[in-house]
Amino acid sequence: MATAKKKTAKKKVRAAKPATRSVKKKKVKKKVRKKVAAPASEQSLAESNGVASPKRRTTAKAMAATQRDISVSEFFAKNRHLLGFDNPRKALLTTVKEAVDNSIDACEEAGILPEIWVHIQQTSADHYKVGIQDNGPGILKKQIPLIFGKLLYGSKFHRLRQSRGQQGIGISAAGMYGVQTTGKPVKIISKVGARKSAHYYEIQIDTKKNEPRILNGKGEGVDIPPGDKGKEYIEKHGIEWVEQPHGTRVTIELEAKFVRGRGSVGEYLEQTAIANPHITLNYEDPDDFVYTYERSTKTLPPEPKEIKPHPYGVEMGRLATMLEEAQGSTLSEFLTSRFSRVSSPIARRICQSAGVGTRTNTRKVGRKEAELLFHAIQKTKIAAPATDCICPIGEDLILKGMHKVVPGEFYAAATRPPSVYRGNPFQIEVGLTYGGTAPTQNITKDLLLDLLEETDARTVRQFLVHTFNGLGGEGADKIIKTASLGTRQTPGKLKPKEIEALFTAMKNVNIAEGQSMEVLRYANRVPLQFQQSACAITQTILNTNWRSYGLSQSRGGLPKGPVSLMVHIASVWVPFTSESKEAIANYPEIQKEIRLGLQAVGRKLGMFLRRRLRVKQQSDRREIFLRYLKEVSNAVSEINGVKQPELYEQLVNVAKRRTADADMKLDERGKKIQEDPTQLDLGENVLIVDPTQHEAAINRVETVEEEPEQD
Numbered sequence: 081m082a083t084a085k086k087k088t089a090k091k092k093v094r095a096a097k098p099a100t101r102s103v104k105k106k107k108v109k110k111k112v113r114k115k116v117a118a119p120a121s122e123q124s125l126a127e128s129n130g131v132a133s134p135k136r137r138t139t140a141k142a143m144a145a146t147q148r149d150i151s152v153s154e155f156f157a158k159n160r161h162l163l164g165f166d167n168p169r170k171a172l173l174t175t176v177k178e179a180v181d182n183s184i185d186a187c188e189e190a191g192i193l194p195e196i197w198v199h200i201q202q203t204s205a206d207h208y209k210v211g212i213q214d215n216g217p218g219i220l221k222k223q224i225p226l227i228f229g230k231l232l233y234g235s236k237f238h239r240l241r242q243s244r245g246q247q248g249i250g251i252s253a254a255g256m257y258g259v260q261t262t263g264k265p266v267k268i269i270s271k272v273g274a275r276k277s278a279h280y281y282e283i284q285i286d287t288k289k290n291e292p293r294i295l296n297g298k299g300e301g302v303d304i305p306p307g308d309k310g311k312e313y314i315e316k317h318g319i320e321w322v323e324q325p326h327g328t329r330v331t332i333e334l335e336a337k338f339v340r341g342r343g344s345v346g347e348y349l350e351q352t353a354i355a356n357p358h359i360t361l362n363y364e365d366p367d368d369f370v371y372t373y374e375r376s377t378k379t380l381p382p383e384p385k386e387i388k389p390h391p392y393g394v395e396m397g398r399l400a401t402m403l404e405e406a407q408g409s410t411l412s413e414f415l416t417s418r419f420s421r422v423s424s425p426i427a428r429r430i431c432q433s434a435g436v437g438t439r440t441n442t443r444k445v446g447r448k449e450a451e452l453l454f455h456a457i458q459k460t461k462i463a464a465p466a467t468d469c470i471c472p473i474g475e476d477l478i479l480k481g482m483h484k485v486v487p488g489e490f491y492a493a494a495t496r497p498p499s500v501y502r503g504n505p506f507q508i509e510v511g512l513t514y515g516g517t518a519p520t521q522n523i524t525k526d527l528l529l530d531l532l533e534e535t536d537a538r539t540v541r542q543f544l545v546h547t548f549n550g551l552g553g554e555g556a557d558k559i560i561k562t563a564s565l566g567t568r569q570t571p572g573k574l575k576p577k578e579i580e581a582l583f584t585a586m587k588n589v590n591i592a593e594g595q596s597m598e599v600l601r602y603a604n605r606v607p608l609q610f611q612q613s614a615c616a617i618t619q620t621i622l623n624t625n626w627r628s629y630g631l632s633q634s635r636g637g638l639p640k641g642p643v644s645l646m647v648h649i650a651s652v653w654v655p656f657t658s659e660s661k662e663a664i665a666n667y668p669e670i671q672k673e674i675r676l677g678l679q680a681v682g683r684k685l686g687m688f689l690r691r692r693l694r695v696k697q698q699s700d701r702r703e704i705f706l707r708y709l710k711e712v713s714n715a716v717s718e719i720n721g722v723k724q725p726e727l728y729e730q731l732v733n734v735a736k737r738r739t740a741d742a743d744m745k746l747d748e749r750g751k752k753i754q755e756d757p758t759q760l761d762l763g764e765n766v767l768i769v770d771p772t773q774h775e776a777a778i779n780r781v782e783t784v785e786e787e788p789e790q791d
């Protein structure tokens with residue numbers, strides 16, 4: 081019997097203990113007791129003071145009665161901040177983000193050009209209903225409850241393949257948060273084909289069991305037939321669905337707070353559009369504003385390849401588990417089939433170095449042999465993992481994406497070659513935009529009034545910094561000073577006169593100097609909006625010397641100027657610092673690649689700025705020449721009688737020749753339009769545009785027209 085076996089085993093251990101050890105232990109115990117025990121007089125004094133010596137509060141038996149399994153959903157329900165649900169504002173963003181990321185992943189995996197609808201509606205003071213729909217492949221009926229009602233269930237965790245999701249927590253956690261805060265179930269409708277029935281579910285997660293509970297259709301969900309009958313059913317039951325042949329829509333009601341500006345849903349969607357030029361996004365916000373980001377390319381990113389783990393990236397514990405799971409293959413088979421880059425000769429070398437036979441059965445490999453194998457792997461020379469499994473955005477699409485959304489006049493991009501951290505391939509891409517009109521100068525009075533009304537900022541300064549990308553504290557202070565406002569004034573309580581002064585100051589103050597670099601961080605094409613300072617991307621930007629590229633920068637700060645920078649890491653496994661996937665961990669290999677990417681675009685910016693400065697200097701010089709040439713030609717003609725008009729013309733020609741750089745025109749790749757040996761060659765990956773032709777950084781499209789009421 082199992083219990084009997086355990087007892088004898090325990091007895092054996094006890095008997096095996098050397099006598100001396102138990103004696104020693106006793107001595108120590110005595111010593112400790114001596115130390116702890118207070119003299120009788122002291123003890124009685126303590127008791128008389130009401131401080132009794134500590135009593136045993138519980139026993140191991142009583143404690144055992146309270147010890148039990150913790151379900152993963154219970155754990156994350158208590159620790160929802162770990163998943164990005166720390167506060168109502170972030171909860172709204174995380175919910176949208178999880179659903180949108182899943183939708184894009186599913187469409188790309190199925191080879192469908194993604195179109196996504198995001199609709200946020202306010203249902204009460206602090207409750208919002210979020211609906212996200214895609215035109216993806218849909219989800220099979222039996223999978224829907226598990227995907228939306230069970231934490232740690234997904235298709236991406238067990239594979240090494242570049243995708244937005246990795247953990248299998250995201251969307252079910254969002255649903256769980258919704259149920260917890262509003263009591264409303266998650267609603268899902270999914271359709272796999274035009275002639276197939278759609279499936280409609282209302283689900284709650286049972287946190288105790290980490291299992292889905294289906295609330296509609298007597299616990300079975302509902303099938304909606306295709307065609308007109310189905311349309312009628314959808315309408316009759318108020319199910320939200322944009323008619324599509326296939327796709328999925330998830331609706332979650334949750335406690336939330338809607339904001340604009342930094343860390344908002346709008347910002348996330350805008351940044352998503354930059355890094356995913358192949359998607360079309362339709363977004364309707366709670367104030368009925370509709371935003372559409374049309375795709376700028378119809379080409380899907382190439383399908384990422386799945387790879388096996390590289391032996392260098394596998395830690396000791398993982399190797400032991402993999403050996404256990406191998407279920408009796410030979411060591412050589414195990415090594416060649418479970419890892420990338422291990423051929424039979426390499427497997428033989430590893431086994432030789434570990435002193436174990438290549439034909440040894442994995443069942444017979446104990447802890448000691450596993451450790452020997454682990455060290456042998458580190459000592460054996462194995463080729464770096466294949467890197468063709470990474471799908472970067474590409475320089476051309478980065479330029480297109482940034483040009484579409486970020487105002488500027490100079491754009492540069494750099495895609496680094498793939499590299500490896502801890503056995504995982506990754507690739508870094510950088511995009512940079514310079515110039516353009518400040519977002520504060522582009523807004524209308526009406527938009528400013530709306531923004532002031534909607535903001536949750538407590539002070540005008542906070543409002544300015546949070547609403548206008550790249551403005552920075554210095555820029556905000558300049559505007560506030562010019563408008564003669566107090567820094568601590570509440571934006572919602574400004575009087576009409578003060579709003580007018582603020583508006584005028586925003587239009588007139590040149591904030592380009594005070595503006596600091598706006599950083600857009602991405603991991604597998606997903607924008608990262610929180611924990612900026614904890615992220616390897618930000619830290620590498622801060623440690624780069626931007627002064628050598630023509631930007632001003634104070635020690636330890638972000639560079640100043642109208643400049644936006646995007647950094648993208650693509651990897652089969654992105655090393656996030658936590659489950660909420662907000663910041664990249666500081667691996668030296670990753671930091672090095674980021675640094676090289678920054679230098680590549682920085683050098684091009686430096687060349688562009690120096691060239692621009694020269695044009696300006698030369699045109700200033702020419703202006704001075706031209707101002708005095710008339711006088712000079714008149715005086716010379718009076719002195720020596722030469723014809724003034726001819727002399728003047730000649731002098732003007734000389735001045736123009738001497739200041740020829742002032743006429744320099746660059747084409748959109750940064751090349752001088754007229755051929756010249758000193759031509760500025762910025763390479764292919766730059767774009768130069770007319771900044772006055774660009775849309776504003778804060779640009780709200782018109783509201784949805786209300787349907788005229790029928791009489």
Ligand SMILES: Nc1ncnc2c1ncn2[C@@H]1O[C@H](COP(=O)(O)OP(=O)(O)OP(=O)(O)O)[C@@H](O)[C@H]1O
Binds near residue numbers: 178182216237250
């Ligand atoms: N809109 C969708 N269309 C098709 N499949 C989907 C959709 N949404 C989710 N899925 C499937 O459900 C699984 C679970 O999604 P979930 O968001 O919980 O985790 P994940 O995306 O795998 O990882 P992470 O927790 O990192 O986001 C996905 O792996 C995917 O297979």
